[in-house]
Amino acid sequence: HSLHDFAWTPDGDLIFRESIFHHSQVETPWGPVRQQNSGWFRMNPRRHHLLSFGTYHSTNPWGVTFDDWGNHVASHPVFAAAFHSLDPPYPQQHPRPVGLQAYSGVCGHEFVDFDTFPDDLQGDHFIKVRYKPTNRVEILKWKETEFGYEEEYVSDLVFSTNLSFIPVDLRYGPDGAMYVCDWYNPVKGHAQYSLRDERRDRHSGRIWRITAKDKPTLSPPNFAEMSVGELVATLGRREYRYRYWAKRELRERDSDEVRLALNNWLAQLDKADPRYPHHQLEALWTGRSVGQFDVRLLRELLESEDHHARAAAVQQIRYTDRHLDDEGELLMRAAQDPKGLVRMEAAIAASYVGTPEALEAVVQTLNHPVGGHLAYAIRCSLGSEKLRAHWETDPSSRVPTLMARLEKSSELKEPKPSAAEAEFDRQPNLATIQVSCVPERMRFSMEEIAVFAGQPVKIVFSNPDANDHNFVLVKPGALEEVGMAANEMAKDPKNANSDFIPQKKRSLILDHSPMIGPNRKTQIHVLRFVAPEEPGVYPFVCTFPGHWVVMKGNMAVGETLEAANKMLADLQPQIVREWSLADFPEIEVKQDEQRVMRGMNAFMKARCTQCHKVAGHGVELGPDLADVAKRFQGKKLLQQLLEPSVEINKKFQPQQFILKNGKVVAGVVMEETDTMLHVVSNLLTPQMVTKVPVAQIEERIPSRVSPMPTGLLNVLQRDEILDLLTFLESGGYKLPDHIHGHHHK
Structure with missing residues (x-):
């Protein structure tokens, strides 16, 4: 029950856990940290900074490791990375993880990445030990889903019917063999059996060494005698444990020398290498672990083509100690990432940043597909102490309604199968x-x-x-x-x-x-x-x-x-051609239901819903296109779509403001009073508002370019464009009156 599962994170913090029945209050230089009845702690040893996170009512979960991209893997829960939101106000706990993989009786995990093990297990398999109820060492597959990761049982590596066989941990050794710690005791409960039970064996214990047939083991490197450059080069190896040990040693070396070695190492790498984003990530982690956090590298990784790298980079926003002046914007961008893993990390990081902008980023994740681990992470983040302070006393906040829906969704249980x-x-x-x-x-x-x-x-x-x-x-x-x-x-x-x-x-x-x-x-x-x-x-x-x-x-x-x-x-839409008004000498708009529905499909295909609404479909960041169609029809309406800057709606016209202090603010004015302007730089993030005092404005310059990009119709065929015009001029598909009472709008 007491503290256990001590491990160093990939970026150099010490993570550990406490189980049920324990209530802790830790006095730190940063204030008291409290937790009760199971949860995680994370300590930065350089700053003596302690965090508590991921608390929920569970029993005695053991076993901890990290996958190749730094995702926290445990037992209860399995995909523990989704549980890193900061705790709610003490003594509250996060909700139970209904429907997510979580097991007791697991004591350790290790991903297969040493060449000393079979090739078919490399990359996406891990091995774990179970002390109950199975007394076995298992091989599992690590599977990425739309909203996180899950494990899938493959087979047993070791199994025994001897009840004294109780594997309690495992680890790769420097030679590439796997070592399993066997408690070797038929009594494994502290409450179920008497302390004087004569079967308790206080002297025995075994270590099993597992190697693959026809696979030679390795000559262990001597990390203590390596130079800083050699240790940094080790970060490029596939084996997680080698990288783990190298970083442990680098934390004992001169931090300036480590930073220089990291920069030199990255400069020599091939950027076309598929592992290059991972090498960048290792450099970022190592820099943070020695007190040399590289903000420039963080920004590069946030834009990486590899979503695993983006997710890991977003995670680091938690620990930048508010040194980024655009945290809210970075979180907002990540909250709208096409990959659920990145959106999950954005939601969790928001609980650490704790600003109103961070709260809005979490809310934005709900505009995208939500489920599984992502849904749980969003619920926990919204309930965290820092974010709760922004909505709990606000009677106009939508957050309670959103949380209720997430809770209701998690409670929907699959019916019992026949x-x-x-x-x-x-x-x-x-x-x-x-x-x-x-x-x-x-x-x-x-x-x-x-x-x-x-x-x-x-x-x-x-x-x-x-x-x-x-x-x-x-x-x-x-x-x-x-x-x-x-x-x-x-x-x-x-x-x-x-x-x-x-x-x-x-x-x-x-x-x-x-x-x-x-x-x-x-x-x-x-x-x-x-x-x-x-x-x-x-x-x-x-x-x-x-x-x-x-x-x-x-x-x-x-x-x-x-x-x-x-x-x-x-299936992704391909460019058909760069359409111009001259391509449509004659325009015939026929109002029939089939063309209206096809036009609605074209509306979706051209991604008009990113900024516009028609008949309730889409996002209201620009003018309702049904209103536009009331002012323009036929060729004039088509021109508005092909050449959006010909006539710009004054309400959505971008403007540039040159301030008396020399700064420049650009965007759309969403609200204007005699003393203050509320300016949104990007209509896709309307909650990111810059307040500009009118008295500070030196010059105000309206833009001649519409915020609506050109070329949106280039993915449509000619007939689809004509169908789109039909859809817009019709005002959208309308339900028959007798349907409204059976379906809420």
């Missing part, structure tokens, strides 16, 4: 996919699924949204036909409360759920099916009338998973 369903779920190649509905966004939490032909698939579909939705998987090319048929169903009042599964198109539908949601019998449904044998892209969609154009995704079926992922990558 015997046949349980047998289906035991198949070895089963792909289990969690798909939820993003509240208020009309989006699935997962919009791309990759499976191989003939693979058994289980989709756990949940809906915490205020609207009802379904999940319908259709054949390639059948999306529009099925969607339009659902629209036709809406015209008949007797279908107002139906599942909107068009019976005449059943031959085009592979599988579907009923409508689920707050107005239906359930908010969760499980689909089980075998992926088609025919490779291709199979759309999935919500067929509620009008939703099917917006709320959709694709399941790629390939001969292999790699082939399926390539199909998804190839």
Whole structure:
């Protein structure tokens, strides 16, 4: 129960944990740190700075390591990196991690990265020891998901029926062999057995040494005798433990010499090397561990093409001690990253930064798909002590509502399977996919699924949204036909409360759920099916009338998973041509429902929803395009889309302000009084406001360039552009009146 799991983090802090029944108050130079009933501590030894984080009601979880990119791996929880939000006000704890992998009885982990072990285990496998209930050493696969990581059991490495075999830790040695510590005692409980139980063995204990057949071990390096340059060069090795030991030694050397060696090492590396972002990250971590934090390198990594590097860099924003003057902007950018792992790190880092801008960044993550570890990280961050102070006493804050929805989503439990369903779920190649509905966004939490032909698939579909939705998987090319048929169903009042599964198109539908949601019998449904044998892209969609154009995704079926992922990558919109007004000498806009729906699809494809709303779809950062269509039609409307700077809406016109102190502020004025201007530099981050005192303005220069970029229609075909005009001039798709009472807007 007492302090355990001491380990050095990749960036040089000491991490350790305390278990249930303990209440701690630690006096530090920075003030008291309190925690109770299980949680983590992190100490910076150079500054004697102690943090408490990740507290939630659990038992006695042991075992800790870090993967190649610095993600914290433990037992309860497994993907512990998602649990790093700072604690809520003492003595409160974070919520239980419902539905996330978490186990007791695990004592240690080690990722396979030494060449002394088999090739097929390298890179994405780790080994852990279990002292209960199995008494075994297991091989597991480390699998990245849309919102974090999960482990998957592969096989046993060591197993014994001897109850005295109790593995309690394991570690690679410098020679590349793996060493397992065996407590070797038949009594492993402190409360279940008498302290005088004669079976207690106080003298025995074993160390097992595991090597691979036909794989030679290594000659251990002597880190103590290496130069600083040699130690830094070791950071480029694959073996985590070698890098770990090298950094331990570097912390004992002169920090200025280490910084110089790191710079020289990076300068000599090949930037085209796939491992280059990782080498940069090791340099950043090492610099921080010796008190030489490299802000320039941090900014480079935040822009890395590798999302693992971006996520690890965002994590470091927690520890910059407010030395960055644009923390809020950096967090906001990360909160809108296309990768869930980066958004998760942004949410967690916000709990450390603790500013109103940081809170807004967490809220922004909810505008993107949310689920699993990401959803848990967001809940914990919003509940952390620093961020709670900004919303708890604000009666106008949306945060309590958002947290309630996240909590409700986490409480949606998969129904108990029947015997046949349980047998289906035991198949070895089963792909289990969690798909939820993003509240208020009309989006699935997962919009791309990759499976191989003939693979058994289980989709756990949940809906915490205020609207009802379904999940319908259709054949390639059948999306529009099925969607339009659902629209036709809406015209008949007797279908107002139906599942909107068009019976005449059943031959085009592979599988579907009923409508689920707050107005239906359930908010969760499980689909089980075998992926088609025919490779291709199979759309999935919500067929509620009008939703099917917006709320959709694709399941790629390939001969292999790699082939399926390539199909998804190839689906990204490609440039058709650089359209100009001269390409449209005649414009004919036909008002019919099918063209309106196709135009709505073009509206989504051109990504107009980033800044504009039409009929409730999209984000209101620019003028509602339905209002624009009231002022312009036909060719004039098309010109506004192709040449947005021809006539700029005064409300959204960028301006440049030259201040008396020489500074320049540029952006759109969102609010103006006699004494103050509220300026937003980037409409994609409207909460990042710069306040400009009117008295400080030397000159005010309106821009002649619209904030709307040109070229947005270049991904559309000619017919799609004409359909888009039809959609805009129509004001968007409108539900029949008899449907409104059955579906909340």
